[in-house]
Amino acid sequence: MFHVKHIAPHILLINPWITDFSAYNFWIKPLGLLRITSLLRENGFRVTLIDCLDFSIKRRKYEDGKFLKTKIDKPHPLKSVPRNYSQYGIPEEMLLKRFSMLEEKPDIIGITSGMTYWYPGVFKLIEITKKLFKNVPIILGGIYAALCYEHAKKHSGVDIVFNGKEELEALKLISDLTNFELRTPNSLPAGASAQAGELRTNLYPAFDLYPQLDDICIATSKGCPFRCTYCASPFLTKGFSRRDPLKVVDEIDYWANKYGVNNIAFYDDALLIEPSKHFIPIMKEVIRRGISCNFHTPNAIHIREIDEQVADLLFRSGFKTIRLGFETSNEATQIETGGKVDNQEFRQAINNLKKAGYSTEEIGVYIMVGLPGQRVGEAREAIAFVKETGANPMLVEYSPIPHTPLFEKARKMSQFDIENEPLFHNNSILPCQWDGFTMADNRRLKEGLRRK
Ligand code: SF4
Numbered sequence: 001m002f003h004v005k006h007i008a009p010h011i012l013l014i015n016p017w018i019t020d021f022s023a024y025n026f027w028i029k030p031l032g033l034l035r036i037t038s039l040l041r042e043n044g045f046r047v048t049l050i051d052c053l054d055f056s057i058k059r060r061k062y063e064d065g066k067f068l069k070t071k072i073d074k075p076h077p078l079k080s081v082p083r084n085y086s087q088y089g090i091p092e093e094m095l096l097k098r099f100s101m102l103e104e105k106p107d108i109i110g111i112t113s114g115m116t117y118w119y120p121g122v123f124k125l126i127e128i129t130k131k132l133f134k135n136v137p138i139i140l141g142g143i144y145a146a147l148c149y150e151h152a153k154k155h156s157g158v159d160i161v162f163n164g165k166e167e168l169e170a171l172k173l174i175s176d177l178t179n180f181e182l183r184t185p186n187s188l189p190a191g192a193s194a195q196a197g198e199l200r201t202n203l204y205p206a207f208d209l210y211p212q213l214d215d216i217c218i219a220t221s222k223g224c225p226f227r228c229t230y231c232a233s234p235f236l237t238k239g240f241s242r243r244d245p246l247k248v249v250d251e252i253d254y255w256a257n258k259y260g261v262n263n264i265a266f267y268d269d270a271l272l273i274e275p276s277k278h279f280i281p282i283m284k285e286v287i288r289r290g291i292s293c294n295f296h297t298p299n300a301i302h303i304r305e306i307d308e309q310v311a312d313l314l315f316r317s318g319f320k321t322i323r324l325g326f327e328t329s330n331e332a333t334q335i336e337t338g339g340k341v342d343n344q345e346f347r348q349a350i351n352n353l354k355k356a357g358y359s360t361e362e363i364g365v366y367i368m369v370g371l372p373g374q375r376v377g378e379a380r381e382a383i384a385f386v387k388e389t390g391a392n393p394m395l396v397e398y399s400p401i402p403h404t405p406l407f408e409k410a411r412k413m414s415q416f417d418i419e420n421e422p423l424f425h426n427n428s429i430l431p432c433q434w435d436g437f438t439m440a441d442n443r444r445l446k447e448g449l450r451r452k
Contacts, residue, residue: 008046009178012106013037014129015051016113017121018088019072021081021428025065026298027215027265028053032142032167033112034205039171042203043182048106049209050098052089052125062294062320063215063263075120077423087121092128099132106136107178110170111158113142116402116422119152126157137177141170146236147402148422165238204251208259215263216255220248220282224269228338229405230371230398233269240270245281252286256293265296265321272305279310283317293318300325300366303341303349311352322358323394324349327368329385330378337371337406343385350389363391369442370398372409372432376441383445395446397427 015030030051040047055068067088074085109129113122126138141162145152152161160177162170175182207216223237255261272279286293300323306314314322328334329343353363365386369379379395386393400410400418402425407418414431416424424431430439 008044009107009174009180010046010048010104011040011108011110011174012048012050012102012129012133013040013110014049014112014125015053016111016118016125017052017090018067018114018118019075019085019121019124020088020115020118020426021083021085023067023069023086023088025053025067027064027217027263027296029205029207029215029217030112030142031205031217031219031267033110034207034209035167035203036110036170037206037209038203039167040174041206043171043175045174045178045180047206047209048102049206050095051210052095052121054210055090055094062296064296064321075423077421078426078429081429083428087124089121095125095128099129105133108174109133109136109138110174111138111140111142113140113144113152115399115425116144116148117399117424117426119144119148119156119422123156130157139170139173139177143232143236144422147232151420151422165236204254207255207261213255213259213261215265216261217265217267218248218251219267220245220278221268221270221273225273226270226338226340227405228340230337230368230401232401232404235403237269240273242278245278246285248282249285249289249291252293253289253291256291261293263294263296265298266301267299269299270302271297272302272310275305275307275310279305280313283313286317287313294321295319296321297323299323304345306349306352308352308355311349311356311358314353315356315358320362321364322353322362323364323366324391326365326382326386328371328378329382333371333374333378347389350391354390360390361392364394365391366396367393368398369395369445370427370430370432370437372398372400372406372413373434373436374398374432375436376438376445379437379441379445383449393449395442395449397430397442398432399425399427400431401425 013033015033037047037049069086069088071084072087111125129138138158139160139162140152140156140158145161146163149161149163164170207213221242223240224233225240227234295318303324303326326346334342367382383393400407410432411419416431418424418431430442433439
């Protein structure tokens with residue numbers, strides 16, 4: 001008699017800690033990793049998911065909140081920054097306990113990654129897993145791996161750095177590495193698009209693996225038709241595609257009614273583009289089915305598309321957190337950086353949102369500060385402009401992102417070696433500070449907003 005230990009390979013997937021000067025849980029979930037989890041399960045793999053960020057404290061009304069943080073030593077390149085540096089998420093002992101509870105050693109470990117400058121948390125996790133699970137191949141994917149591929153290959157210590165753009169490619173990679181035959185082999189590339197995969201399988205991300213599910217995120221589209229010079233969306237995602245509006249509503253319905261989820265964050269880069277074909281039918285159907293949820297747009301939505309009907313649907317369907325990607329009121333900068341909106345369109349959108357029922361406090365407007373060569377006066381003007389229209393300005397410090405058109409300009413003017421050290425992409429250090437826009441200027445702007 002022969003003994004088969006197991007047939008289906010066991011894949012351990014992990015979302016690592018954040019390491020930073022600050023971090024806040026705006027409904028953060030590793031959506032790509034959760035989609036891969038679903039694909040693997042559908043194809044017969046056994047999957048264990050560990051989300052190191054699934055440990056928030058001080059939950060607020062809409063389930064956003066602070067992460068548990070553990071103060072850690074600053075990485076050497078950031079030593080001179082006069083702020084505490086922390087690891088956000090579950091305590092290390094808890095992670096080790098989760099590992100010790102695994103019934104079986106994994107056959108493959110897949111680790112995702114977020115912002116480029118969060119790599120110390122990723123590397124620490126890799127170090128721990130390598131020690132515990134000797135000789136188990138580790139694949140590193142996610143945003144850092146895609147944007148800083150060479151850095152990750154050189155320094156991460158993993159076996160494979162995955163910089164594919166589609167989840168189906170990850171499935172194919174794991175299938176090849178484990179020599180495990182897929183149940184749905186016809187779902188695989190050559191060249192199959194994620195959208196095609198989604199339409200065929202209609203799989204939902206594996207949120208059901210969370211022990212307690214209060215909030216989820218959803219992506220109704222992939223990519224963005226704009227090409228803003230500071231944004232990595234065009235590099236990270238091939239083209240622009242959207243899901244069938246009714247299937248999107250089915251998914252919202254599923255999580256809201258089967259799992260009692262009350263808060264859903266839209267992760268789309270371009271939720272509102274051509275609203276008559278997408279956003280409007282989705283939200284009309286949400287209202288028609290009587291789905292009651294709080295919706296949030298932490299990634300910002302396109303201002304130009306907010307006409308009276310869209311504003312009204314945002315309000316009536318339950319969007320509680322509205323964030324608009326305005327960035328600047330300087331018309332030359334607007335055009336230079338991609339032309340996604342102008343001041344007239346912005347005013348009109350704010351009027352429409354107010355008419356629909358939103359208060360000033362509820363309309364959060366992102367203003368990007370510290371762009372290469374930007375003067376503090378430009379940021380002051382943008383703040384004043386947003387206030388005057390009756391919305392709530394929120395400052396976002398510019399982070400230089402590799403493979404974006406603006407990166408080269410940032411590299412030339414930054415006092416930090418942003419080309420070779422991703423830690424210097426951290427927006428908290430104001431990577432493109434200069435005499436015309438200093439850290440002190442930035443502090444004063446922020447204090448001014450807090451005093452309002
Ligand atoms: S519109 Fe938004 S998502 Fe699209 S490229 Fe510009 S910043 Fe990126």
